[in-house]
Amino acid sequence: MASSPPWMPSDGGSDDKRHAPATLRNRDAIAAGLAEWLPASGTVLEIASGSGEHVVHFARALPALGWQPSDPDPAGLVSIAAWCAEAGLANIAPPVALDASTRDWPIAHADAMLCINMVHISEWAATVGLFDGSAKLLQKGAPLILYGPYFRKDHPTAPSNLAFDESLRARNAEWGVRWLEEVTDLAETKGFGLEDVREMPANNLILLFRRG
Numbered sequence: 001m002a003s004s005p006p007w008m009p010s011d012g013g014s015d016d017k018r019h020a021p022a023t024l025r026n027r028d029a030i031a032a033g034l035a036e037w038l039p040a041s042g043t044v045l046e047i048a049s050g051s052g053e054h055v056v057h058f059a060r061a062l063p064a065l066g067w068q069p070s071d072p073d074p075a076g077l078v079s080i081a082a083w084c085a086e087a088g089l090a091n092i093a094p095p096v097a098l099d100a101s102t103r104d105w106p107i108a109h110a111d112a113m114l115c116i117n118m119v120h121i122s123e124w125a126a127t128v129g130l131f132d133g134s135a136k137l138l139q140k141g142a143p144l145i146l147y148g149p150y151f152r153k154d155h156p157t158a159p160s161n162l163a164f165d166e167s168l169r170a171r172n173a174e175w176g177v178r179w180l181e182e183v184t185d186l187a188e189t190k191g192f193g194l195e196d197v198r199e200m201p202a203n204n205l206i207l208l209f210r211r212g
Helices: 022-037 053-061 074-087 124-137 159-171 180-189
Strands: 042-047 065-071 112-116 143-148 192-200 204-211
Touching (some): 022 143, 022 204, 112 124, 124 180
């Protein structure tokens, strides 16, 4: 299956609520993984929440958890707030402006963290910042879950992911599909171990890191 082109808040129309088409295709598969890996209770911080469609779906599927969406883009924050207002779920906090690449995050605590489709649609500094920020917020044993496409050594690369990588780099030379091994090496330097890797729809992976 071919990957969808990268979505940005600016790609949406004039409505407050933006729509990321891939969300409808991957949200149930991601939610199944989250149900296994997230704690039974506590607060989940989602980094780069995008349109806000994912956090609404997950909050509805896992109501015992509190959800804190975030995004660096003002249009994204508006969309997240609109989707959350429509859903009317009490377990979603108002979205906060958060750029993963910055040192100071406006969050004091999280019991788990989730980041979907950011690592390849951002500069490498955002991934470094993601692990730096996670190391400060998360306690030992807490999960950091990533989702998206990755290249892997000793694994054949899907033609769609090669084409996707090319399209990303054409849009921004510092974007691109990352090597899983490079992300794992970075994670280890920040005190995280890779516990599980699972195949997901459209040649994506869901990764479970835990704070050491």
